[in-house]
Amino acid sequence: MVTTVLPRVARPPRADELTLADTEAVRLLLRGDSVIDWHRLSFADHAEVDRFLRLNEFDPESDAEIGLLEDLRGQSVDYLSRAFAMAIPDDIADDLPARDLFLVASSHGPHQKWACVVLKVMHIIHHIDGRAGLLKMSVSDEIIFREIELKVMQVIEQLRAAGAPLYEFEWSRKPVDSTITKLLAKRSTIAANIYDKLRFRLIVPAPEDLVPMIATLTRQLIPFNYVVPGESINQLVDLDAVLRDPDTKGKPQAKPFNEFSGPEYRIINFVADLPLRVERLLPRNEIPPDVAHVVFVLTEFQVADKHTAHLNESGASSHEAYKARQAERVRMRLFRDEDEPLPP
Numbered sequence: 001m002v003t004t005v006l007p008r009v010a011r012p013p014r015a016d017e018l019t020l021a022d023t024e025a026v027r028l029l030l031r032g033d034s035v036i037d038w039h040r041l042s043f044a045d046h047a048e049v050d051r052f053l054r055l056n057e058f059d060p061e062s063d064a065e066i067g068l069l070e071d072l073r074g075q076s077v078d079y080l081s082r083a084f085a086m087a088i089p090d091d092i093a094d095d096l097p098a099r100d101l102f103l104v105a106s107s108h109g110p111h112q113k114w115a116c117v118v119l120k121v122m123h124i125i126h127h128i129d130g131r132a133g134l135l136k137m138s139v140s141d142e143i144i145f146r147e148i149e150l151k152v153m154q155v156i157e158q159l160r161a162a163g164a165p166l167y168e169f170e171w172s173r174k175p176v177d178s179t180i181t182k183l184l185a186k187r188s189t190i191a192a193n194i195y196d197k198l199r200f201r202l203i204v205p206a207p208e209d210l211v212p213m214i215a216t217l218t219r220q221l222i223p224f225n226y227v228v229p230g231e232s233i234n235q236l237v238d239l240d241a242v243l244r245d246p247d248t249k250g251k252p253q254a255k256p257f258n259e260f261s262g263p264e265y266r267i268i269n270f271v272a273d274l275p276l277r278v279e280r281l282l283p284r285n286e287i288p289p290d291v292a293h294v295v296f297v298l299t300e301f302q303v304a305d306k307h308t309a310h311l312n313e314s315g316a317s318s319h320e321a322y323k324a325r326q327a328e329r330v331r332m333r334l335f336r337d338e339d340e341p342l343p344p
Contacts, residue, residue: 012164012216015208021048022215025224027239029214029270032232035225036120039113041106049102055223056126057275057294066099068293069122073098076121089114098122123225129292130275136288137295139281145173145198147280148297152200155221164216165209167306171200199300207305210237210268214303221274226296228271235266236308265312268303 013022021042028035043049050060059065077093080086092101092114104115134144149171156169174197204213214237218224273296278287281295304312 012212025218030234034229043106069098072122130296133291133295168203201302226273232270
């Protein structure tokens with residue numbers, strides 16, 4: 001079994017200790033934005049770049065894996081030249097090491113925008129390759145989910161040892177019956193839209209611990225670039241106040257987390273496509289030659305403070321009430337008469 005090489009875990013930062021990179025990552029995660037819409041990165045030095053590369057399962061000390069990064073840069077430049085006839089500056093297209101593009105994209109220099117453009121396409125190509133890899137390998141969901149669980153648990157144990165504010169941690173896999181019920185209840189009945197087949201739930205002691213915990217997750221486990229856009233719900237953190245940025249317009253969202261949730265249910269919920277090294281799934285000699293070194297696994301995360309979690313477990317917000325509302329919707333759809341309107 002291959003053990004993921006993770007950055008050394010330090011104590012979680014306080015809200016007033018967040019770096020600019022932390023702030024941008026937390027904002028993207030809570031708002032469900034896309035990194036493709038960013039105009040600048042926020043890496044201060046090579047140490048921050050290397051930590052980000054490790055989160056994406058690239059070993060910056062491996063010549064072979066830096067070579068993979070260079071290949072991605074070459075494919076990106078080729079695509080931009082072919083599809084849009086873009087003349088990429090030589091520094092960005094070839095001369096500078098691909099690893100340095102992250103610093104150029106974080107600068108105010110003449111090539112900053114070009115570095116961002118190339119990195120965005122590299123991000124997409126890498127994701128496509130990783131997604132395709134899962135289809136080329138004969139690996140069961142059981143093995144894939146187990147390795148993601150082990151990866152997440154390793155980070156959580158390190159965070160606990162470093163003094164992270166974590167009151168409770170649990171994970172679950174959605175049973176087949178629950179998946180069937182969910183698809184019967186939803187207007188969208190495509191199984192690919194089920195993001196919570198694998199879910200992790202983190203409860204922190206107090207509301208002021210929410211942002212430090214999320215920032216720590218983006219430092220140690222979840223690459224901000226693979227947070228799924230449009231799938232984040234933030235009902236607990238006022239970004240304006242916490243991040244001291246009046247332009248974020250980040251008040252907690254009023255919309256319900258789920259159509260079957262109780263009216264008082266509150267949560268932070270987001271989905272990330274976590275990278276997983278292929279060597280964790282198959283012995284090296286069984287890996288197809290055209291498979292990328294990383295695959296991606298959709299994983300849902302929920303974060304709340306202790307008091308909110310307790311309220312979420314009672315009354316109309318309880319899981320039992322949620323399941324009852326969902327089951328009633330399924331019955332209505334299955335037994336609806338021809339002339340009855342569809343449920344809202």
